[in-house]
Amino acid sequence: MASAAGEPKKIIIDTDPGIDDAMAIFLALRSPEVEVIGLTTIYGNVYTTLATRNALHLLEVADRTDIPVAEGSHVTITKGTKLRVADFVHGADGLGNQNFPPPEGKPIDMSATDFLVEQANLYPGKVTVVALGPLTNIALAIQQDPSFVKNIGQIVLLGGAFAVNGNVNPAAEANIFGDPDAADIVFTSGADVLAVGINVTHQVVLTDSDRETLASSNGKFAQYLLKILEVYFNYHHDAYSTKGVYLHDPTAMLAAINPSLITYVEGAVRVQTNGITRGLTLLYNKQKRFAEITEWSNQPSVKVAVTVDAPAVLKLVMKRLME
Numbered sequence: 366m367a368s369a370a371g372e373p374k375k376i377i378i379d380t381d382p383g384i385d386d387a388m389a390i391f392l393a394l395r396s397p398e399v400e401v402i403g404l405t406t407i408y409g410n411v412y413t414t415l416a417t418r419n420a421l422h423l424l425e426v427a428d429r430t431d432i433p434v435a436e437g438s439h440v441t442i443t444k445g446t447k448l449r450v451a452d453f454v455h456g457a458d459g460l461g462n463q464n465f466p467p468p469e470g471k472p473i474d475m476s477a478t479d480f481l482v483e484q485a486n487l488y489p490g491k492v493t494v495v496a497l498g499p500l501t502n503i504a505l506a507i508q509q510d511p512s513f514v515k516n517i518g519q520i521v522l523l524g525g526a527f528a529v530n531g532n533v534n535p536a537a538e539a540n541i542f543g544d545p546d547a548a549d550i551v552f553t554s555g556a557d558v559l560a561v562g563i564n565v566t567h568q569v570v571l572t573d574s575d576r577e578t579l580a581s582s583n584g585k586f587a588q589y590l591l592k593i594l595e596v597y598f599n600y601h602h603d604a605y606s607t608k609g610v611y612l613h614d615p616t617a618m619l620a621a622i623n624p625s626l627i628t629y630v631e632g633a634v635r636v637q638t639n640g641i642t643r644g645l646t647l648l649y650n651k652q653k654r655f656a657e658i659t660e661w662s663n664q665p666s667v668k669v670a671v672t673v674d675a676p677a678v679l680k681l682v683m684k685r686l687m688e
């Protein structure tokens with residue numbers, strides 16, 4: 366899976382920017398190991414229209430308007446329109462209530478799903494999707510093109526709460542809760558999936574003192590992020606007892622960039638799609654052969670991250686965003 370030296374791994378970032386999405390996107394743009402070939406957008410931290418606007422804006426901030434943005438689904442895979450949007454985490458604009466001017470650019474004239482399918486076909490086995498929001502676009506690509514799961518290199522997703530409490534409620538993590546049916550399609554698709562859940566990302570905390578260190582850099586990205594991080598810090602101070610913020614999306618991004626930063630186990634993952642535990646992710650480690658056929662039987666294995674080298678992740682985040 367590691368690409369040959371000098372040949373960066375192609376990635377598409379499926380994103381709902383989002384403060385930690387902004388960090389992850391900048392991180393990818395500063396990482397020589399990967400080449401960002403497109404952004405696709407999705408609801409989650411904000412509605413899809415705003416996600417597209419923010420994706421275009423972030424690429425303009427980074428002077429990377431050469432990277433295409435394809436707009437994704439406005440509804441869940443079951444055509445649900447009652448979306449859960451986490452503006453209380455990221456601000457009403459998704460980027461820390463900074464009232465940035467609207468972007469000059471426009472999304473390409475192609476849906477996120479069409480773009481994902483096109484790129485997977487163009488570079489079979491070579492494209493990694495880093496999915497940072499609900500999995501609707503990815504599930505639609507799987508449904509649209511039966512060869513997508515074979516053509517896509519890997520799907521690294523930020524999602525799930527494996528054997529820990531969720532962050533929407535005790536059962537569910539936000540990205541899976543956003544579209545549990547889509548998540549179940551992705552987990553059972555047979556694609557090469559690596560799930561980085563909040564059991565892992567809650568180990569990676571950017572502290573108040575790290576934020577001060579970030580402030581000491583006059584790098585473009587560090588200065589931009591400082592502004593938008595205020596709202597994210599305030600939310601974490603209120604909601605959690607942690608003295609800092611969780612680096613969800615940056616950790617998933619770095620797991621895609623450098624898999625040696627995490628360890629994982631393999632097994633079948635199913636997602637609860639209704640009831641009080643809607644959005645729950647449950648891994649079957651295939652240790653026991655059950656007497657009965659279960660909903661996990663004969664399902665393909667996926668990788669589920671279990672440990673992370675948090676100091677190394679934090680160091681990389683700081684270094685690359687401060688340069």
Ligand SMILES: O=c1[nH]cnc2c1ncn2[C@@H]1O[C@H](CO)[C@@H](O)[C@H]1O
Pocket residue numbers: 383384385386410451454497532533538539540563604613614
């Ligand atoms: O408490 C929360 N509720 C909803 N979404 C959250 C919360 N905390 C973080 N995120 C957002 O959801 C993803 C990780 O689950 C991340 O994108 C994070 O920014």
